[in-house]
Amino acid sequence: MNRLQKIIAARGYCSRRKAEELMAQGRVKVNGNVITEMGSSFEDDVEIAIDNKPLVSDNEKYYYLFHKPRMVVTTLQDPQDRRTVADFFKSEKVRLYPVGRLDYDVSGALIMTNDGEFADYIMHPRYGIRKTYQALCQGKVSKYQIRKLMSGVNIDDDNYFTKALDAGILKYDEETDTSIIFLIISEGRKHHVKKMLIAADIVLEKLKRIAIEFLNIADVPSGKYRPLKPHEIKALYGIFKGQRRN
Secondary structure, eight states, X not given: OEEHHHHHHHXXXXXXHHXXXXXXXXXXXXXXXXXXXXXXXXXXXXXXXXXXXXOOOXXXXXXXXXXXXXXXXXXXXXXXXXXXGGGGGTTSSSOOEEESOXXXXXXXXXXXXXXXXXXXXXXXXXXXXXXXXEEEEESOOOHHHHHHHHHOEEETTTTEEEOOXXXXXXXXXXXXXXEEEEXXXXXOOTXXXXXXXXHTTOOEEEEEEEEETTEEOTTSOTTOEEEOOHHHHHHHHHHHHHTOOO
16 A cells, blocks of 8 residues: 555556646546545555546656756746746656756756656655756856855745855956856755845846756757656666755
8 A cells, every 4th residue: 555646656547746736626536536635545556537538657757957948937838828847748657756856047957757766766855866056147246245155045934044065256357247157956945046136136037957967968959858867867866765855
């Protein structure tokens, strides 16, 4: 017997967190009955329907590193009919979903998979998965502002304290009066990096996530993706087994 959200994730439909959202919305049925209780447990082969569509198991797992373009929504459907990440994976034979999110106007590295358990690991705060961002900013960013990002800033209404694991200035262009900086974080509140830059008095023009841990999109063109290699998947699982914390 396993909890329903875990069974849904194991069948590759979505992560456990997303499954819980679907259950709360009354969109999940077991043997024809709507299930909203998060503690509900069933046999692994139970009949499940989501939005009245049968949920079958896909034992083969797929993992991709996707270079999300700007102006693409990190969801499978969008009520405003904007392009979504799912539009780039229509040729794949399985349903894939994004691990975590990138803002509509942010480009860069995004993992796509049908492995719900893997997705839960990647998104769980306790493992401190490191994300590297590159930001194009107005004016000349100072060393003081970089130190501020690394020593820590407060964001959101609850004055949440957060700091970059590393940060630095990559380039200053006098002609355009813009700076390119990088920063590495292991947290993921909504608009996290944008809020950190605001707190450090840095004016952002464009943001890109260039890496998730050792997965870099330097060799993946915008709008394209590549499968993760077996040793990359194994290395990511190694982080989970070590239960890294920052």
